[in-house]
Amino acid sequence: MRQNYSAFLLFNILLLICTGVLSCQELKDDYNWFDQVVGIENTGLYDGVVYMEKYRMINAETKFFTSPDFLAGSVIYDGKPYYDQHLKYDVFGDDLLLKVKDRLGGFTIKLFKEKIAGFTIDGHTFTKVPDPSGDSVNMGFYEVVIDNDQFKLFTKHLKRDIVRKDRKTRYYEFLDLKKQQVLFYNGSYHSIRSKKDLTELFPPLKKEIDSFYRVARSLRNSDPDAFMKALITRIQTLVPPENKQTAE
Numbered sequence: 001m002r003q004n005y006s007a008f009l010l011f012n013i014l015l016l017i018c019t020g021v022l023s024c025q026e027l028k029d030d031y032n033w034f035d036q037v038v039g040i041e042n043t044g045l046y047d048g049v050v051y052m053e054k055y056r057m058i059n060a061e062t063k064f065f066t067s068p069d070f071l072a073g074s075v076i077y078d079g080k081p082y083y084d085q086h087l088k089y090d091v092f093g094d095d096l097l098l099k100v101k102d103r104l105g106g107f108t109i110k111l112f113k114e115k116i117a118g119f120t121i122d123g124h125t126f127t128k129v130p131d132p133s134g135d136s137v138n139m140g141f142y143e144v145v146i147d148n149d150q151f152k153l154f155t156k157h158l159k160r161d162i163v164r165k166d167r168k169t170r171y172y173e174f175l176d177l178k179k180q181q182v183l184f185y186n187g188s189y190h191s192i193r194s195k196k197d198l199t200e201l202f203p204p205l206k207k208e209i210d211s212f213y214r215v216a217r218s219l220r221n222s223d224p225d226a227f228m229k230a231l232i233t234r235i236q237t238l239v240p241p242e243n244k245q246t247a248e
Contacts, residue, residue: 044078045085048109051097055161061173063092063159066122070099073121077111087121092159092174094140116141129154129182129189142182145229150239153232155225156180181228192228198235205238 055063062068070086075096086099088108096111096119118127118141125144142154158177163170181192183201190201195213199206212231213220220227 045082048111051108051110056171058171063090063174065089065091071122073119075119076117078115089121091157146232151232151236152184154182
């Protein structure tokens, strides 16, 4: 657990390193230059297993995040950031896939989860959420929705598989499940599954939370993710500043 938490902190530090001696672009350029000099094949990035797809998917209902195509992204792997990579996030298996450079074969490898501190793909940032309690939060890759000193909101994307058959073939579809929300607040991680979880976490704000659920009902039905982000943002404005706590 200490190793996972250290990786989590490293990932957030690198996300915030835009200030100081090096800018984010300068840091990225330095790492890219190093990878080019030594050869990406000689770095630790290509430490994984060759990936073979076992599910036949013939329509848009795939197991991947955003798209079944490789997308531009970056990953912090075994403590080192790698930029300008081609990645796919397998939501169903909670696996990160990497396309090897064409000059080296162009095949796909599955990166080892335990070595991944976090990654970005198609403009979305993911990290692993530590589980200090052992049962309140399922370890896995969570999208970072809100990230500030007072609150950190994470979303776990989930899918389920369905076997389909037609006259000639058997294939799979993967449908979205209700996402899991996790809130870091006051030094702890909290699973947010319902309004009750929030009112128990913020008892003085029960009336405000109830009111938000009533007023924003249509948003909750049409876009649950946007609803939760808006609600946490609203709660943040009502929580006294002295209750701020960072993930240290």
